[in-house]
Amino acid sequence: MSSTKITSLSASPEIREMLIEMLIEVVAAGGSVSFMHPLDREEAGAFWENALAAAARNERIILGAWDGDRLVGTVTLLLDCPPNQPHRAEIAKMMTRLSHRGRGVATALLKAAESVAVQYGRTLLVLDTASDGGASRLYERLGFSLTGEIPDYALKPHGGLTGTLIYWKRIAL
Numbered sequence: 001m002s003s004t005k006i007t008s009l010s011a012s013p014e015i016r017e018m019l020i021e022m023l024i025e026v027v028a029a030g031g032s033v034s035f036m037h038p039l040d041r042e043e044a045g046a047f048w049e050n051a052l053a054a055a056a057r058n059e060r061i062i063l064g065a066w067d068g069d070r071l072v073g074t075v076t077l078l079l080d081c082p083p084n085q086p087h088r089a090e091i092a093k094m095m096t097r098l099s100h101r102g103r104g105v106a107t108a109l110l111k112a113a114e115s116v117a118v119q120y121g122r123t124l125l126v127l128d129t130a131s132d133g134g135a136s137r138l139y140e141r142l143g144f145s146l147t148g149e150i151p152d153y154a155l156k157p158h159g160g161l162t163g164t165l166i167y168w169k170r171i172a173l
Helices: 013-028 041-056 105-119 136-141
Strands: 004-008 060-067 070-078 088-096 124-130 145-155 161-170
Touching: 004 105, 013 041, 013 070, 013 088, 041 060, 060 105, 070 105, 088 105, 105 124, 105 136, 124 136, 136 161
Parallel strands: 088 124
Antiparallel strands: 004 060, 060 070, 070 088, 124 161, 145 161
């Protein structure tokens, strides 16, 4: 998607509101991002308030994909790892608005997250995705290697269990 602009997000009422709307939309559509449907605004707001505060402390980077002035995707790069893991970061909360899926938003976000990870001296990325309806093909296309699957790892947003697939990728400095 050539018009997508990727930026680092910081706390503002407008950004927080767009993130809340996206999270609720993704969960309602069955996205496995740690929440159950129906997700209320207070719970979504509390999550993003805490996440944005962690970003302000440099514990994570929250990237946003923009189509004009509309936030259409986000991914989080978790940097706050234990002392024996300063070389790695975790990809989390990859979300794209339904209206913008299949248009390269997730690919652009992942490439930007990888670039930021390199800037922070990280050489290994890890992530997980749901076995049912997750983004495994995207991650594999972008060079992530499957470690394995943990069966019945989490509840799907609308109920029922799903496994999780664990991925990793070495990145160059």
